[in-house]
Amino acid sequence: YLQQIWWFEVDGMVRFNLPPGIYCLSFRIHLGRFSKRLxxxxxxxxxxxGWELKPVRFSLSTSDGQEASCxxxxxxxxxxxxxxxxxxxxxxxxFWRDYKVGEFVVGCSEPSTQVRWxxxxxxxxxxxxxxxxxxxxxxxxxxxxxxxxxxSVK
Numbered sequence: 001y002l003q004q005i006w007w008f009e010v011d012g013m014v015r016f017n018l019p020p021g022i023y024c025l026s027f028r029i030h031l032g033r034f035s036k037r038l039x040x041x042x043x044x045x046x047x048x049x050g051w052e053l054k055p056v057r058f059s060l061s062t063s064d065g066q067e068a069s070c071x072x073x074x075x076x077x078x079x080x081x082x083x084x085x086x087x088x089x090x091x092x093x094x095f096w097r098d099y100k101v102g103e104f105v106v107g108c109s110e111p112s113t114q115v116r117w118x119x120x121x122x123x124x125x126x127x128x129x130x131x132x133x134x135x136x137x138x139x140x141x142x143x144x145x146x147x148x149x150x151x152s153v154k
Contacts, residue, residue, distance in 0.1 A: 001033055003047045004129035008056075011118035012136065015063075018106045018113050022141040025060045026100045027119055028134040031074060043095075050128025051075075056121040058101040063114035068102020074131070096134065103141065 002008070031051065032043040051074035059069035106113050117136055121128060 001132045002129060004127050006124045006127050008121045008128060008131075009118065010120075010133055011116070013114060013116045014138075015112045015114045016138075017109045018138075019140075020106050020108055022103055022105050024100060024103050024137075024139050024141055025068075025115065025117055026098045026137050026139075027058060027117075028096055028098050028137065029074065030096045030132045030134065031130055033130065033132075045130060048130025050126050051121070051131065053126050053128075054121060054123045056119060058099060058117075058119050060101045060104065060115060060117045062104050062116075066104045068104065070101060072099055098137070 031048045032045045033047065034041055034043055036042070055071035055073050057069060057071050059067070061067045101117060104115070115138060119133070
């Protein structure tokens with residue numbers, strides 16, 4: 001959980017022997033801080049600020065030259081959905097959200113595929129805070145579509 005910062009940058013890299021297919025890379029992010037009150041999960045937004053002023057830039061690149069990037073404003077309230085894919089609600093106003101960065105294609109599993117990703121908001125004209133980055137997902141598109149179909153059937 002990040003309380004306050006001026007320069008925000010998260011990046012990483014993995015190398016896998018992925019089966020041939022189309023993959024989607026996304027970040028899972030939460031704004032606000034969780035705590036328990038009377039046995040219930042509640043979310044506090046007192047340190048959440050600055051993410052609505054300038055967009056966060058997400059990007060990915062692969063070892064074979066594929067690239068994707070996008071920008072999202074990160075809303076600090078559940079009703080302000082301006083980008084990303086809202087995933088699940090949390091009681092008390094807190095929520096996790098998946099932000100899709102892009103897709104890439106793997107032609108064959110040899111050689112291994114290197115994937116780099118980043119999330120940046122480096123405008124130092126204002127502070128920002130109240131964010132938690134949970135994970136980065138690399139999911140085959142067909143698996144993601146199956147999950148959506150199952151969710152819509154329920």
